Amino acid sequence: MSTFQNVLDVMDWDQISQAIASKTIHDVDRALGRRSQLDVDDFMALVSPAATTRLEAMASLSRELTMRRFGKTAQLYIPIYLSNECTNQCVYCGFSAENEIARKTLTANEMIQEAELVRSWGFEHVLLVTGEDARQVDVDYLVSAVELLRPIFAQISLEVQPLSVADYQRLLVAGATAVYVYQETYHQSVYKNYHKKGKKAIFDWRLETPDRLGEAGMRKIGLGCLIGLEDWRTDSVFLATHLRYLEKKYWRTRFSVAFPRLRPHTGEFEPKNPQSEKELAQLIWAYRIFDPDLELSLSTRESADFRDSILGLGITHLSAASRTDPGGYTTTDHSLEQFSINDDRSANEVAQAIRAKGYEPVWKDWDAVLES
Template sequence: MAVVLSEKEKKWMEGVIKEEQITRYLENGRDFIDDEEIWEKLRKNQNPDKQRIREIIQKSLEIETLEPDETAALLNVKDPELWQEIFDAAAKIKKKVYDSRIVTFAPLYCSNLCVNNCVYCGFRRENTVIKRRRLTLEEVRREAEVLAGEIGHKRLIAVYGEHPTTDAKYIADTIRTIYEVKVKTKNGYGQIRRVNVNAAPMSIEELEMLRDVGIGTYQVFQETYHHETYKKLHPEGTIKSHYQWRLYCHHRALEAGVDDVALGVLFGLYDWRFEVMGLLYHARNLEKFFGIGPHTISFPRLEPAANTPFAQESKYKVSDEDFKKLIAVIRLSVPYTGMILTAREPAHLRDEILSMGIVTQTDASTKIGIGAYSDRYTEQEAERQQFLLGDTRSLDELIRELAKMGYITSFCTAGYRCGRTGKHIMTLLKTGREAVFCKLNAVLTFREWLDDFASEETKIAGEQVIQKEIEEIKERVPAEVFSKLMEYYRRIQNGERDLYF
């Protein structure tokens, strides 16, 4: 049964897309994704020799963005020994740029109302089994209080459908509301210090509104870069059917002064090698126009969703082995970027990938039903969710596993408040200098979290990691910096919060 749009929805949709904010970036009327060129590069770079692959790896280790032919060559590697060299290099790059820290966050779904009708999405307009809901600002506040005051998250990604009731003004209001939350904890207080946003493409004017209320990273996934597939999966008559409006939303965000933008693909919609190439082309085009690449890249895989047959039937599903390969190639292709592994993946695979030392961020204590944190439901409810999660472990459990692997969980948001964003952060990341700031602030924020939220078992594991990090810092920074770190560390142990470099 078709769901008919209201006149109000139709009128709102007519005013969303601003063609003049797209055409300024086109070259001869075309966008930067040339499907035939991508396939030609993949064909041309088949059977690369070992020496060439090793030269490409060395370039990545210098934190230089790869050329399309170089990424295509990596994607064509067949030799298991060469793949191991790629995995090893990916870990070295992550260590060089981000050190041994993992950043954690949680998604906060604010609405599942949507005017679009994407065939793979549980929230598509015509899916009548989904329970539709938009959180009020008071409900948003309650969700944030649970996340900040009971679980201990410091950063969120707020998620919204595309609908007139969740426009830029609503998003701005929810961001303000989340930042206002401050909850007493065992030894200090909990608050959200960074609100990233996953929302539909917007105009420059709307993005300026979000910039002014303190949006963190603006995340929009292209879903698939393949033009024909994109057209099939996003029916005509919807906003999302406009490929180029979506493709250039990050350009508009950077033009609007939103310094940090995030790319992503939903792997399983089309050939994974093509999609990795698309991500590289996207990153390179942002660098070309703005000198700034993506702050993060995400690589979620297609997952089952209520009343959504396509999710089970896609012929482009990505195997676990290919999934690990594509993550490593992204790391080498765009070596400075943060990389997000989501709770869509099962726990055993997440642990395996995290232990490889390639990714930089992951979510935990994840719930994606609208109002799910304050409702406190424990079992997944498909009719409330966009898709089904693979890993529902708590933040405490995940941090304990990370500590056993030797990683420190960082809750740092200092860089965004100190101006280490945009071009500034790109320079620091490419030279490896940001890793030093991050290491200092990871120790301070991890100390906060251990004292305020950790179970006894996790605290034991965390103490070993934090002492290891302090010893490493002592060897790497000037004495006066180390002295200041330890002063801040003691002050945090005595109950102060949010001290940072």
């Protein structure tokens, strides 16, 4: 089948970086005034340095579009880490196979304990997260986990190793509704510098995962770049191109974009292209203006102040009360965590902060709310 790799083959990283840098304020104003759907060239203008003088206008348009499509709501979800086993070596991750940390994969009983605790805090949408070790966590394990937790939650999403079309269909039948798979960076020639060993080092296998998810009929596909690796502006233009390609090809599927910025973790990797909060806000607003229907998700990697201040301006989904270690909700020993979070408020505190801004916290995924 043709995949996004065919599109990527004719894209050049340096040319796109130059095209972004050459955008003018005129290009930005044209994108902001567009009445019809924006194209990737408009998106380039919105993420360009030229757009930094139009941030107020971008925020205002992003707020208006978000309000029109999603109303005054913020959907809350919580990750449950099922396993920190991993055979890959990603230089930026605490779970990397080369890190000598204790490893753990939850049993069925441990999963239920974690699930019942977070359900008691109000969550009905859970994101199951694992490292990538198909010997410890294979598709049978994942299908069993979804079947086990389905009676507890209204929505189950997954962030696990890339799988085949047939495996995704099994997960769909078991009750999974969304899968998030982040390319980390679209800069193909340096991808291997960050992903040294293991299946994740195979760029194409990961890149073509959203195509396999679309083929399998997954209801929602989540995309993202790990911010801090390569230039965020150029990576985001590749991601926007990927998104448009997927939206056209798998038009029944919903899409989501997340904004993971690198956080402290076990290991010595330092981000070479950090992004400021102001630049992150610009990126969020650019995606909202580019695609008013897109779900935009912000995790507890970001501070409470930033998450509160961006509410209503584009973001639709927020994680809350997160732990990034398997068994992290039912233990006080967090030595197994993937990275340290930046917003450590409880679920109730996040919900109160949302209400204080005049928004309604919603504990189920948006689709489930529409169906109920």
